[in-house]
Amino acid sequence: MDSSQLLGITTFTYLFSTLLYAFLLVFKTPRLGHIATYFTAAAFLIQTAGIALRWVESYQMGIGHAPLTNMYESVVFFAWTIIAFYLAIEWIYKTRIIGAFAVPLAFFAMAYASFSSNISKSISPLVPALQSNWLIAHVITCFVGYAAFAVAAALGIMYLMKSRTQPAPTPLIKQPDLLPSLSFIDDLIHKTMIFGFIWLSAGIITGAIWANSAWGTYWSWDPKETWSLITWFFYAITLHARYTRGWSGKKIALLALIGFISVLFTYYGVNFLLSGLHSYGSGS
Amino acid sequence: MKLINQLWAFFASVQLAIFTLGSIALTSIIGTIIPQGKPNDFYVDYFDAKTAIFLQILDIPTMYSSWWFYGLLGLLCTNLIICSLERLPAVWRIITADNLAIPLERIEKMNSLRQWSLRTEEVDSIDWQETLKSGGWRCETRKLGDSSLSFSQKGRWSRLGVYIVHTSILVIFFGAIIGYFFGFKGSVMIPELRSTEKIFTNPGSIPIELGFTIRCNSFGLEFYDNGMPKEYNSSLTILENGKEILNEIIKVNSPLTYKGITFYQSSYQGHQEFLIEITEASTGESRQFSLPFQQQISWDDKNLRFGIINVEAVGQRVLRSKVWFKAGDDPAITQWLTNNEIVSFTSVEKKYSLKSKQLYSTGLQVAKDPGVWIVYFGCGLLLLGLYMAFFLSHKRIWLYQQVTAKGMLISLAGSANKNKLAFVQAFTRLEGFVDQTIRRYNNKNP
Numbered sequence: 001m002d003s004s005q006l007l008g009i010t011t012f013t014y015l016f017s018t019l020l021y022a023f024l025l026v027f028k029t030p031r032l033g034h035i036a037t038y039f040t041a042a043a044f045l046i047q048t049a050g051i052a053l054r055w056v057e058s059y060q061m062g063i064g065h066a067p068l069t070n071m072y073e074s075v076v077f078f079a080w081t082i083i084a085f086y087l088a089i090e091w092i093y094k095t096r097i098i099g100a101f102a103v104p105l106a107f108f109a110m111a112y113a114s115f116s117s118n119i120s121k122s123i124s125p126l127v128p129a130l131q132s133n134w135l136i137a138h139v140i141t142c143f144v145g146y147a148a149f150a151v152a153a154a155l156g157i158m159y160l161m162k163s164r165t166q167p168a169p170t171p172l173i174k175q176p177d178l179l180p181s182l183s184f185i186d187d188l189i190h191k192t193m194i195f196g197f198i199w200l201s202a203g204i205i206t207g208a209i210w211a212n213s214a215w216g217t218y219w220s221w222d223p224k225e226t227w228s229l230i231t232w233f234f235y236a237i238t239l240h241a242r243y244t245r246g247w248s249g250k251k252i253a254l255l256a257l258i259g260f261i262s263v264l265f266t267y268y269g270v271n272f273l274l275s276g277l278h279s280y281g282s283g284s
Numbered sequence: 285m286k287l288i289n290q291l292w293a294f295f296a297s298v299q300l301a302i303f304t305l306g307s308i309a310l311t312s313i314i315g316t317i318i319p320q321g322k323p324n325d326f327y328v329d330y331f332d333a334k335t336a337i338f339l340q341i342l343d344i345p346t347m348y349s350s351w352w353f354y355g356l357l358g359l360l361c362t363n364l365i366i367c368s369l370e371r372l373p374a375v376w377r378i379i380t381a382d383n384l385a386i387p388l389e390r391i392e393k394m395n396s397l398r399q400w401s402l403r404t405e406e407v408d409s410i411d412w413q414e415t416l417k418s419g420g421w422r423c424e425t426r427k428l429g430d431s432s433l434s435f436s437q438k439g440r441w442s443r444l445g446v447y448i449v450h451t452s453i454l455v456i457f458f459g460a461i462i463g464y465f466f467g468f469k470g471s472v473m474i475p476e477l478r479s480t481e482k483i484f485t486n487p488g489s490i491p492i493e494l495g496f497t498i499r500c501n502s503f504g505l506e507f508y509d510n511g512m513p514k515e516y517n518s519s520l521t522i523l524e525n526g527k528e529i530l531n532e533i534i535k536v537n538s539p540l541t542y543k544g545i546t547f548y549q550s551s552y553q554g555h556q557e558f559l560i561e562i563t564e565a566s567t568g569e570s571r572q573f574s575l576p577f578q579q580q581i582s583w584d585d586k587n588l589r590f591g592i593i594n595v596e597a598v599g600q601r602v603l604r605s606k607v608w609f610k611a612g613d614d615p616a617i618t619q620w621l622t623n624n625e626i627v628s629f630t631s632v633e634k635k636y637s638l639k640s641k642q643l644y645s646t647g648l649q650v651a652k653d654p655g656v657w658i659v660y661f662g663c664g665l666l667l668l669g670l671y672m673a674f675f676l677s678h679k680r681i682w683l684y685q686q687v688t689a690k691g692m693l694i695s696l697a698g699s700a701n702k703n704k705l706a707f708v709q710a711f712t713r714l715e716g717f718v719d720q721t722i723r724r725y726n727n728k729n730p
């Protein structure tokens with residue numbers, strides 16, 4: 001058993017989790033919920049083992065480094081943090097159905113990492129610039145933030161869906177409704193965005209410290225840096241709009257979605273569409 | 285006066301903040317799409333002559349240091365300062381308020397409120413301070429005639445969190461400005477065994493005197509088996525007035541700082557030149573020579589002649605070199621050597637060992653930035669402020685005991701400025717403690 005097999009299995013178990021949660025959402029069978037949770041947790045453990053094993057393998061190859069240094073590894077870690085974050089929310093708030101929106105994101109990430117021809121899966125040694133603990137801190141903090149924003153976007157979709165399918169305030173026959181109340185989702189979107197904002201701030205800061213120790217410039221307006229700042233500003237605007245202008249509901253849900261698009265562009269689009277210092281993240 | 289008030293209100297407004305932050309974010313996109321800092325010809329080729337002129341007029345090729353971008357950043361700072369000045373006094377009043385002077389009718393209007401009636405006339409027999417303390421709330425109490433009011437609060441300083449965040453942005457800008465005016469960025473290439481007193485700014489290539497000498501003793505290069513670079517390092521020496529002050533080996537990600545100037549390993553260059561070190565075995569006498577490819581050089585005292593006559597290279601990197609060596613009238617010897625491999629030659633009279641390597645220049649990035657610690661301090665403040673603003677809240681509770689016609693009315697009330705759910709839980713817990721105290725009192729005084 002090697003790490004790529006474990007991570008391959010992970011991809012399929014996340015697909016299955018997604019289907020379980022989707023089933024739960026469509027057929028409103030709460031008993032399935034436990035199974036979905038256990039299954040997702042098991043998939044998460046498999047993935048954790050896969051990442052750990054990849055780490056060990058890099059040491060066996062004599063080029064040991066944390067598995068956080070190229071596009072493949074970062075996408076896998078992204079999926080891992082999304083699930084970790086989602087499971088924590090499920091644990092804290094005792095609501096399962098969010099999984100129908102959050103788990104597919106992890107599945108897509110894993111599927112992309114596994115099947116895209118753009119991404120090399122091999123464990124490669126680190127060029128000198130990447131041999132830094134600040135880099136590890138930078139990647140972890142950024143991706144915890146990205147995962148939170150991903151879940152916020154998932155919640156945003158959930159909010160928009162629910163607010164559309166709820167035209168009659170008092171339906172004659174009360175359907176069991178598994179989705180939490182709109183105000184609950186709204187509050188949770190806000191909380192996850194705040195959480196993501198703090199981690200993104202820490203991510204930008206650790207990135208700046210890394211750049212300063214490697215090149216003597218903590219900020220050089222390269223496209224990746226600039227896009228992370230744009231994303232950061234976007235969420236800062238959203239927080240202000242909510243806190244001081246009282247925006248909530250659909251507007252914030254929509255902003256959570258747009259914000260995540262900006263995250264994706266920062267993370268992924270910049271590497272392939274624009275050029276800059278972070279070219280290590282690209283395919284080769 | 286009216287105009288000034290209007291201006292003040294404009295600069296204090298959150299609308300302006302949203303506009304400015306949005307403008308910075310949107311205009312920043314331009315610079316990520318249009319390559320920055322290229323010569324004008326580049327833009328003429330990339331677009332066309334007319335567009336290039338248009339871009340130059342708007343400073344797009346260097347937009348992050350253009351007047352209008354600095355203007356937006358300045359607007360952001362002004363907005364932050366005035367907004368904070370506008371709001372801070374009120375926040376300060378809340379933090380330092382005498383909460384025992386609260387208008388009593390407000391207590392009954394709070395979101396969290398619970399009241400108990402007691403049939404008793406002994407007003408002083410319950411120690412509310414003790415009750416609240418067992419619930420984790422330290423309080424002060426004030427007598428108001430027959431009645432008494434207790435108050436306790438937690439996390440009042442968390443109200444400053446937002447202002448710490450806003451100030452941290454200003455601190456970061458301040459650090460960047462200090463770096464801009466009192467620092468420089470530059471680079472220099474130093475061949476092995478050579479030294480330099482000056483470096484060249486980036487951009488602009490203006491020479492800057494370091495005020496000391498820096499020498500490159502050697503440059504090292506390591507590769508992984510698959511050919512990827514593993515490590516670049518340079519052994520550097522700082523000299524002042526010809527005296528060695530400091531020896532250090534730098535690598536990518538671990539620079540050397542001296543007198544506020546930091547040297548970063550950034551690049552290298554391999555030359556068509558070699559360093560040959562020859563040691564006489566019997567005396568241990570040793571000398572180092574630098575010589576161009578395919579050129580003969582001699583150590584006259586010892587009557588030795590030598591040179592590099594052939595190389596095996598990948599790009600500019602020499603893997604092996606073929607040495608030609610002749611001692612006195614002995615027949616010449618040739619031998620392939622890898623970098624730093626030691627080989628011994630025996631002539632009739634003496635034994636020599638020889639080491640050869642390609643000559644490199646180390647490429648150093650040089651920076652002086654006295655503002656960087658201010659920037660880091662600002663970053664720390666930013667995280668601290670965010671933590672305070674988001675995870676801490678200001679929680680206040682009052683316990684009001686008043687005498688009524690029937691006996692006594694106890695009111696427990698409170699509020700929090702954030703995270704109301706958690707406060708409701710804490711409040712419910714506290715209700716339990718008050719309940720207990722009242723039950724105990726009723727049992728003792730049936």
Ligand code: HEM
Nearest residue numbers: 236239243244296297298301360363364367446449453673
């Ligand atoms: C990059 C710039 C900025 C950042 C990172 C930032 C960050 C924050 C944060 C984290 C909060 C707390 C929001 C919450 O509790 O949900 C906040 C609140 C606030 N911000 Fe900003 N801010 C920035 C710029 C500005 C500017 C330019 C203004 C100018 C008007 C401003 C005005 C305010 C106000 C009025 C509040 C509410 C404070 C209160 O009443 O508690 N912010 N800001």
